[in-house]
Amino acid sequence: MEDDNVLATTKQFLRKNGYHYKKRYxxxxxxPDSVYIFRFGKEKLNNRIILRYGHGWTGRQKIKEIDLRLHKQKHPRIFKTERSLLKYLQTHLEVHEEKLHEEKMRKLGLDK
Structure with a gap:
C-alpha cells in the first residue's frame, strides 16, 4: 500500500525510542482527503497523531494537517510538516515521559 510511507521517519524515531504504535486509515x-490515525505509547497507546492528507494531481501525498495529542493534553498541537512534528517530539517527549513516570511513582507512594 502506498500509504505505508506516511510518517515513516516518525515511526523510525518512535521504534528507536521504545514506543509501540498502532495505525488505522x-x-x-x-x-476527498484521507485520515490516518496513529496511536502510540510505551505501555499504553494513550498518545495520538491524526494526519489529514490528500493526493495531488500527480498522485503524490500532500499533508494538510498533523494533530498531535499527548496523554492528558487538553488541546492538540497542530503541525504542517512531519519535520516540525519530529522536532516537537524530540524535545517534548522525554519531558512528558518523565512527568508520567513521576506521577506513577507518586501514586505508588514511592516519591521522596
Whole structure:
C-alpha cells in the first residue's frame, strides 16, 4: 500500500525510542482527503497523531494537517510538516515521559 510511507521517519524515531504504535486509515465519504490515525505509547497507546492528507494531481501525498495529542493534553498541537512534528517530539517527549513516570511513582507512594 502506498500509504505505508506516511510518517515513516516518525515511526523510525518512535521504534528507536521504545514506543509501540498502532495505525488505522479512514477514508471519509464526504471529502476527498484521507485520515490516518496513529496511536502510540510505551505501555499504553494513550498518545495520538491524526494526519489529514490528500493526493495531488500527480498522485503524490500532500499533508494538510498533523494533530498531535499527548496523554492528558487538553488541546492538540497542530503541525504542517512531519519535520516540525519530529522536532516537537524530540524535545517534548522525554519531558512528558518523565512527568508520567513521576506521577506513577507518586501514586505508588514511592516519591521522596
Amino acid at each position: 479512514i477514508r471519509p465519504l464526504i471529502t
